[in-house]
Each structure stands twice: as C-alpha cells, then as structure tokens.
Amino acid sequence: MSSAEHRSEQLADLPLLPRDIDGPVFEEPWQAQAFAIVAELVESGKITRQEWADTLGKVLKTAEEQGEYDTGHRYYDHWLLALENIVIDKNLTDHPELIREKEEIKENDHHRRDQQLRDEQ
C-alpha cells in the first residue's frame, strides 16, 4: 500500500463519507483536495483522526439542526467548513488569514486574466 493510499485509508471509513467499493468518490476536484488536506494533517499528527471525526460530526449536526443536512451532494461543503474550523481551533491559522488568502487568490486570478487580455490587444 502506498503512503498516499495509507493516508486516505485512514479517513475512508468515516461514517457517511461518499464512497464506492474502491474508496471515496468526489464530484469536483476541490473536494478531493479538501479530502487530501485532512489526510495530510492526520498523517502528520497535526490533528488526530478522532478530533477530525468530532469536528466534522459537529458541523454535520449543526447542518442537520438548520435543515441543511445532506450527506450526498453537499457532504464536502460540510467537510470544508469543518476543516476551516479545525485548523482555526488548532491555531494553525486564523480566520482573517484564510479570508485574506482567498481574496488574494481571487485578485490574482483577475489580474492575470486582465493581463492576458491586455497582452492580446
């Protein structure tokens, strides 16, 4: 078993995780990426598997209370939120830093697009 397989196996038995006989399934690339981040953090011991299960469980529970519970289509929406929560709880980053980074990525995208258009003119 490769180390990548090992890392994903650690998470593959989480309850409700969308999967088929070969393992987790994803609907969009970012979902696989978000899955991989958690796999990586668990592997390196930055968070434990139990901590992850608890954090994700809490998010799913809140979603359920708000009537947004969905383990199919929106499973990874919840996953991403739980991931943001846990890295903030663990002081690995904070909310402003994540927001800043996101805005920067968006901004860069626009710049590059504008630049590309200018280059073509």
Place this chain on the structure above:
Amino acid sequence: MSEDKVSRREFLSKSTMAASTVVAGSSTAKDHAQEDGHHEHEQSDYALRTKALVAVLTRKNLVNPASMDAVVDLYETKIGPHIGARMVARSWVDENYRQRLLEDARAVAREDNLTGIEGTDLVAVENTSEVHNLVVCTLCSCYPWPLLGLPPTWYKDAAYRAQSVIDPRGVLKKFGLALDDEIEVRVWDSTAEVRYLVIPERPLGSEGMSVEQLEKLVTRDSMVGAEILNSSSAGEEA
C-alpha cells in the same frame, strides 16, 4: 467556419509551418465566452476556500503539496476518464456522432445525461494528420473533469501552463511527441466557461475493434492532447 470565428482568448496560440490559413474555433465557444465574459475563470467559493487552505498550510509547512497531490491522484480516475473515452471511441466508429460532437459537444453530453457540465460549454476538437490540439488552462486548472476526472498534476503545473502557450511543440516533445513540422499545433486555453475535449486520432492497428474495445485504448492524456495513441497502446505489436 471562418477565421473570424476564432476567439483569441480561446485560441491563444498556434504554431504552424503550414502556409494555409488557420481555420478553427467554435462559434458556440466564442459566443458563450463573450456572453459570460465576466465569469471567466471565476472559481467557485468552495474551490477558492480550499486553495486558500492549501496556500496557508503549505506556507507554514503544515502540509506538503506533493503528498497531497499523491492522494488526489489516487482518485483522478474516479470520475473519468471513462466518460470522455466512451465519447471518443464512439466518434471513431460513428461519423454522424462525431459530427454532432464537433458541432456541439455540450448538447451531446447533455443527451448522455452527463452531470457537472451545467453552466459550462464543452467544445470537442479533433486531431488529424494535419492538426494537433493541446489543452491547457493558463490561469488555474480549468479542466473538463466531468469527462476526464481530476486533472493530472502536470496539468496544474505552472511550467506547463506557461510553456504550453509559448512553446507547445517543446512541451509536446517533453511528453514524447515529436510532431512533424507540417502539423499545425493549436493550443486551447480552458476557462471556467469553456472546457475542451481533444478527440485523438484513432490508433493504427485498431481496425475491426468494437466500441468497447476502442474505449479502453483512449487515455486521459490523449484527450488533453498530451499523447498520441499508437498501435502499441492498442496492445498490439507495431
């Protein structure tokens, strides 16, 4: 179709030794890209948030992008590329289907009840003995994942994204494709609005095969234009 149908944004670069006029592009692609121009490359909030996490955690050495890619790569075949491969294989044996695919791949995909293409145009381009198509996303990693699954790591690589536009022949050479100078190379820049599917040439030695057999010959890379299918990939002696 005439040259003025080609949107420069999509048809970013062409390198050709042939003197003939370049005729390419899809009016559909152009129209859609312009219609929704302000949406181009706009990534979903989920994708942006995920990228922000990757960037922040990588900067702090909390995660390793390479090993995360290894996990993602495990699943790159989970969605596709069998769906794209099926379309390509069918286009080799069914000329009518091929024409429809080239005219409006999105409509064909919709007929096949393909999900994940909502709000995205899909354009099929064919490789021939005269033209080789290569797909890139110069900005990020827009990719026809509903057809091809998750993009390979090299597709997201900054060097590929930049070089494939500047020197597509050089990039193709690195992939092991030495194209004759007479073959025109067209590079298609994907956006969030328009995704491209390359229909590779049917490999030699695949005569008489069924669609199901042909489907197995179609690789992911060949549908991005990074591989040419030959008789050896048909599992036969050359």
